Amino acid sequence: MAAEDIKKGLAGVVVDYTAISKVNPDTNSLLYRGYPVQELAARCSFEEVAYLLWNGELPTPEQLAEFTARERAGRALDPVVKQVVDVLPVESHPMDVCRTAASVMGARHPLAEDSSPEANLKKAIDLWAAMPAIVAYDQRRRRGQDLVPPRDDLGYSANFLWMAFGEDPVEEVVKAFNVSMILYAEHSFNASTFTARVVTSTLSDLHSAVTAAIGALKGPLHGGANEAVMDTFDEIGIRAEESMEDAAARAKAWMEDALAQKKKVMGFGHRVYKHGDSRVPTMKAALDKMIAHYGRPELLGLYNGLEQAMDEAKGIKPNLDYPAGPTYHLMGFDTPTFTPLFVASRITGWTAHVMEQLGSNSLIRPLSEYNGVDERHLP
Numbered sequence: 347m348a349a350e351d352i353k354k355g356l357a358g359v360v361v362d363y364t365a366i367s368k369v370n371p372d373t374n375s376l377l378y379r380g381y382p383v384q385e386l387a388a389r390c391s392f393e394e395v396a397y398l399l400w401n402g403e404l405p406t407p408e409q410l411a412e413f414t415a416r417e418r419a420g421r422a423l424d425p426v427v428k429q430v431v432d433v434l435p436v437e438s439h440p441m442d443v444c445r446t447a448a449s450v451m452g453a454r455h456p457l458a459e460d461s462s463p464e465a466n467l468k469k470a471i472d473l474w475a476a477m478p479a480i481v482a483y484d485q486r487r488r489r490g491q492d493l494v495p496p497r498d499d500l501g502y503s504a505n506f507l508w509m510a511f512g513e514d515p516v517e518e519v520v521k522a523f524n525v526s527m528i529l530y531a532e533h534s535f536n537a538s539t540f541t542a543r544v545v546t547s548t549l550s551d552l553h554s555a556v557t558a559a560i561g562a563l564k565g566p567l568h569g570g571a572n573e574a575v576m577d578t579f580d581e582i583g584i585r586a587e588e589s590m591e592d593a594a595a596r597a598k599a600w601m602e603d604a605l606a607q608k609k610k611v612m613g614f615g616h617r618v619y620k621h622g623d624s625r626v627p628t629m630k631a632a633l634d635k636m637i638a639h640y641g642r643p644e645l646l647g648l649y650n651g652l653e654q655a656m657d658e659a660k661g662i663k664p665n666l667d668y669p670a671g672p673t674y675h676l677m678g679f680d681t682p683t684f685t686p687l688f689v690a691s692r693i694t695g696w697t698a699h700v701m702e703q704l705g706s707n708s709l710i711r712p713l714s715e716y717n718g719v720d721e722r723h724l725p
């Protein structure tokens with residue numbers, strides 16, 4: 347087989363249909379079930395978008411009321427999951443906690459082995475409703491703080507912030523968080539979603555698929571990049587009183603040095619988008635609002651400096667993780683909690699794909715070209 351016939355990383359290979367989202371790098375657009383993601387981010391709650399991804403249509407007011415009631419009823423941290431989280435070392439990565447918690451929830455779910463569409467939708471909603479409590483509590487226990495129980499007078503995003511920080515969330519911050527959840531929710535056959543589809547294709551269960559997807563999302567070439575972006579900002583040094591211009595100059599110098607050393611800088615580049623990520627302008631607008639809200643222009647200086655230097659040197663544009671990282675930092679999340687926030691959102695997309703895969707399943711099993719030693723025999 348010729349080397350060019352090997353599709354390393356499956357780059358450019360179309361492996362199946364999907365009706366859940368359309369990523370179009372030529373028009374730089376992203377549609378969820380036909381709706382531009384920018385419109386959804388501007389006008390919808392994350393609950394409405396979750397409903398859309400799972401059901402194919404936006405909810406009527408009655409459907410939304412029933413759906414949000416189900417989500418609110420599933421928010422409390424299961425005491426057994428809490429016990430498991432509590433025995434995990436605080437040195438472990440929060441993504442390991444998420445992955446373990448998703449697995450425990452699977453083992454405890456009464457419908458664990460039922461993969462009917464009804465059971466899978468129920469399991470998806472249960473996981474989605476429960477993940478904020480896990481992520482928020484894990485961050486709190488690492489800070490030596492107690493669990494904050496959910497509030498059912500708050501929407502998904504406001505309640506998430508409430509459980510994380512135990513303070514009444516500010517409306518503007520809730521809006522920015524809601525935008526991030528919507529933008530992170532779904533992105534066709536990315537590595538973690540494809541992982542979920544591979545697991546599902548063996549007729550394994552939904553929690554197994556999500557647990558594996560969390561593992562795939564953790565890596566810095568995928569979801570882990572939102573944490574790595576903040577590590578870069580920290581390495582350059584965040585100086586609260588610095589002017590935007592000075593911060594930008596230091597960031598530019600850092601980037602030029604990193605690229606001279608042939609380093610990969612996380613938060614830039616994308617397998618599909620080569621002229622910029624469709625979601626970045628919307629997330630950047632949310633970041634701008636948070637920078638203004640918290641009065642932190644030096645972060646914008648670092649942001650602009652890195653972006654400009656990368657563009658000038660290589661023409662590579664930021665991906666969604668680039669504006670999302672500093673946004674979560676400003677909101678008060680610890681850096682290792684950023685990718686778990688991505689998990690909380692992407693559970694919607696992953697599980698929509700699990701259900702779609704099962705709807706027209708074929709075992710996913712590509713071929714490989716052997717390049718090891720020739721056949722040989724034991725002496």
Ligand SMILES: CC(=O)SCCNC(=O)CCNC(=O)[C@H](O)C(C)(C)COP(=O)(O)OP(=O)(O)OC[C@H]1O[C@@H](n2cnc3c(N)ncnc32)[C@H](O)[C@@H]1OP(=O)(O)O
Binds near residue numbers: 567571610614665666
């Ligand atoms: C939500 C998400 O998951 S979005 C993606 C988040 N991931 C990151 O931010 C990690 C950093 N980015 C990357 O590693 C890559 O851009 C990927 C993995 C996302 C996509 O990669 P691919 O499509 O496989 O492109 P590949 O890695 O081959 O890069 C092509 C060229 O651009 C360069 N390049 C791509 N991204 C970067 C980057 N972030 N920093 C420096 N150079 C880069 C590569 O070094 C390569 O250069 P070369 O041709 O001179 O060797």
Ligand SMILES: O=C([O-])CC(=O)C(=O)O
Binds near residue numbers: 535568
């Ligand atoms: O599509 C990809 O490869 C990665 C990505 O942006 C996502 O999963 O949101």
